[in-house]
Amino acid sequence: MVPKKFAFFIFVYTLLAIVFSTAPLTDPSESRYAMISKNMAESGDWVTPIVFDDGEMMPFLGKPPLAFQAGALCIKIFGANEFSARLPSFLSAIALLAVSFLVLRRYAGVSIAETAVYVTAATPFFMAHAGLVLVDMPLAFFTTSSLLCYYAFLCEDRPHIRTSWSMLVFVSLAFGFLTKGPVAIISFGLPVFIWTLWNKKWDTLKLHSWLIGSLLFALIVAPWFLLCEFRNSGFLRYFFINENFLRYISEDYGDRYGGGHEYPYGTALVFILPALLPWVLGFAFLCWQRRSEPWGVLSRNKPSALFALTVLSNLAFWCFARQIQLTYMLPLIPMFAIWLAFVVAERKPWWLTSQAMCAFALTSAAILASVMLPLAEIRSTKQVNEFVRDTWGKDAILIYAEKIPASAMFYFPENILLHPPENGMKSVGRLKEGCGNTVLAIKEKDLKELPGHALDGTIMAGSKGNWLLFRKASCRGRL
Numbered sequence: 001m002v003p004k005k006f007a008f009f010i011f012v013y014t015l016l017a018i019v020f021s022t023a024p025l026t027d028p029s030e031s032r033y034a035m036i037s038k039n040m041a042e043s044g045d046w047v048t049p050i051v052f053d054d055g056e057m058m059p060f061l062g063k064p065p066l067a068f069q070a071g072a073l074c075i076k077i078f079g080a081n082e083f084s085a086r087l088p089s090f091l092s093a094i095a096l097l098a099v100s101f102l103v104l105r106r107y108a109g110v111s112i113a114e115t116a117v118y119v120t121a122a123t124p125f126f127m128a129h130a131g132l133v134l135v136d137m138p139l140a141f142f143t144t145s146s147l148l149c150y151y152a153f154l155c156e157d158r159p160h161i162r163t164s165w166s167m168l169v170f171v172s173l174a175f176g177f178l179t180k181g182p183v184a185i186i187s188f189g190l191p192v193f194i195w196t197l198w199n200k201k202w203d204t205l206k207l208h209s210w211l212i213g214s215l216l217f218a219l220i221v222a223p224w225f226l227l228c229e230f231r232n233s234g235f236l237r238y239f240f241i242n243e244n245f246l247r248y249i250s251e252d253y254g255d256r257y258g259g260g261h262e263y264p265y266g267t268a269l270v271f272i273l274p275a276l277l278p279w280v281l282g283f284a285f286l287c288w289q290r291r292s293e294p295w296g297v298l299s300r301n302k303p304s305a306l307f308a309l310t311v312l313s314n315l316a317f318w319c320f321a322r323q324i325q326l327t328y329m330l331p332l333i334p335m336f337a338i339w340l341a342f343v344v345a346e347r348k349p350w351w352l353t354s355q356a357m358c359a360f361a362l363t364s365a366a367i368l369a370s371v372m373l374p375l376a377e378i379r380s381t382k383q384v385n386e387f388v389r390d391t392w393g394k395d396a397i398l399i400y401a402e403k404i405p406a407s408a409m410f411y412f413p414e415n416i417l418l419h420p421p422e423n424g425m426k427s428v429g430r431l432k433e434g435c436g437n438t439v440l441a442i443k444e445k446d447l448k449e450l451p452g453h454a455l456d457g458t459i460m461a462g463s464k465g466n467w468l469l470f471r472k473a474s475c476r477g478r479l
Contacts, residue, residue: 009121013130017090020131021083024380024407030133031380031406034085036060037071037133038410041080046072047227052409053257055420061235062243062257065224066178067135080410085133092141093130097121099141100334103148104341107155108304112341119337125275126333135180140331142176143187147310147335150192154204154303163209170213174220182244187331190317191310198309247323268318268329275329276336283340304342310335381405384441384464385412391462392437399434401427401442424450431470432457440470 025031032051039050039057049068051060070088078084097117104113120126129137146169153165169188176184196202229236238256246253251262273280311332318324381400385408388396396415400408403421417430417438424446431440440458443466455470462469 009118013094013121013127016127016131020086020090021081023082023131024382025082025085025133025410026379027381027405027407030085031410033068033135034071034133035406035410036068037085038075038080040065040068040072041075047224048231051257052404052406055404055418059232059235060257061228061232061238062255063135064178064181065228066175067138067180070138071133085410086131089132089134089137090130092138093126096137096141096144096334099145099148100338103152104338107152108342109345112338112345115341115344116334116338119279119340120334123275123279123333123337124277125330129327129330134327136327136330139176139180139184140334142172142179143184143331144334146172146176146184146188147191147306150188151303151306153208154306162207166207166209167213167216170209170217171220174217177217177221178224181239186317187310187314190313191306194309194313195306198305248321251322253323262322263324266319267324268315268321271318271324271326271329272315272332275326275333279336279340283336283343286343304339307335307338307342311339380465381408381441381467382411384408384467384469385415387462387464388439388441388469389415392439396437396439397434399427399430399438399440401440401446425454428454428458432472435472438471441467442470443467 025034036049036051040046043050046069047065049060049063049065050057052058053060067088071085074084074087078087097120100120101113101117104116149165149168149172153162153169156162156165173184173188176188196205225236238254242254247255276283314332314335318328321328385398388398389412394415397417398408398412398415399417399419401424404416404418408416417434419427419430424442427440427442428450431438439461445466447468457473458470459473460468461471
């Protein structure tokens with residue numbers, strides 16, 4: 001039964017679900033992943049994800065398919081819209097909170113379980129990503145599940161139940177692997193190894209269901225990887241070598257789908273701060289308050305130290321990555337929340353509940369404002385496409401200057417004139433060569449880079465967001 005004190009949180013997340021169901025998909029990543037799921041649903045090919053890049057449809061071999069398959073299934077059921085595309089992330093967030101509460105309530109007590117859920121659910125970064133089309137929230141669910149199952153495995157005394165938790169560890173890791181690859185195992189393996197080494201608990205490893213668990217892992221993971229390699233020769237090398245190993249150690253790892261996100265070593269220490277707001281402020285205050293006390297949560301031989309080690313070891317791992325994004329911090333939020341819940345288990349500080357309520361209120365207001373104000377419109381081309389179709393008909397031809405946004409290919413691909421990335425002058429030339437219902441969409445900043453005579457013979461026909469729309473001043477024939 002859901003505790004009554006969670007009622008406000010449930011209301012807020014229900015409100016956010018409604019908001020996320022109507023907000024346009026944003027460029028670049030969210031629309032790209034939604035487009036992959038849509039292509040999968042329409043083509044019926046559930047093995048090879050397909051993406052539009054460089055002016056053509058091509059296999060997307062940068063990530064495993066589970067998140068895309070979940071999105072495609074939702075699109076099959078509910079249609080190609082924002083609700084369907086974002087539903088897998090939202091359900092992953094809710095499932096993560098539910099698993100955290102159920103496991104911690106059983107093995108750590110109701111108080112710790114409730115505190116951990118409060119902190120996770122009220123973290124603004126977590127709330128915002130609960131409604132975005134990204135693979136990081138499903139990954140966070142599976143990595144959190146694997147570590148919680150391992151925590152239950154450590155705490156359980158009954159052999160048959162302990163065996164079940166052990167097998168669930170392997171199942172969670174398998175689905176995490178199918179979501180984003182080896183990082184799921186690293187996120188789990190690092191803290192478990194350090195905890196085992198620190199506490200000299202090698203005997204606990206003997207209790208694991210290694211044979212059955214490994215078979216389960218292989219049965220879940222291997223079929224897709226082998227089938228994808230069979231259909232796309234060279235996939236295994238590109239995925240494991242380029243997208244995982246070289247991506248971690250190299251500035252140029254041979255990315256086929258755009259540029260990476262290179263930052264200096266140690267950037268993870270900067271990224272973790274906004275990801276854990278506002279809790280990191282109270283946590284720092286606690287550190288200062290208890291600077292002379294041994295923290296029980298980090299005591300040896302206590303399974304609760306596993307969550308502290310998860311945050312610290314994964315943070316250290318990302319500090320040495322050459323390619324990193326802020327969303328990589330998402331799986332650390334529930335681990336930090338559980339760590340904090342153990343720290344304040346005996347004496348809950350006054351700021352804990354008040355910060356939760358403030359975080360919920362402020363984040364909800366910010367998300368609502370971003371939808372009501374033209375912020376979402378600037379990051380998406382949905383309104384551009386709708387305006388063109390409503391004004392010049394469903395057979396209108398829309399040319400996007402320089403590069404076609406992913407959101408355009410998600411909403412109305414039949415209206416888009418396909419072309420590879422090109423300079424603005426070439427896009428203007430396409431407009432002048434066309435006729436009839438041909439419209440050119442160009443961003444204001446790109447327009448300023450064109451020569452003054454570039455748009456001679458055209459007229460400005462409207463604007464949407466930061467896009468300006470142009471048509472030929474006259475047309476003597478049909479396209």
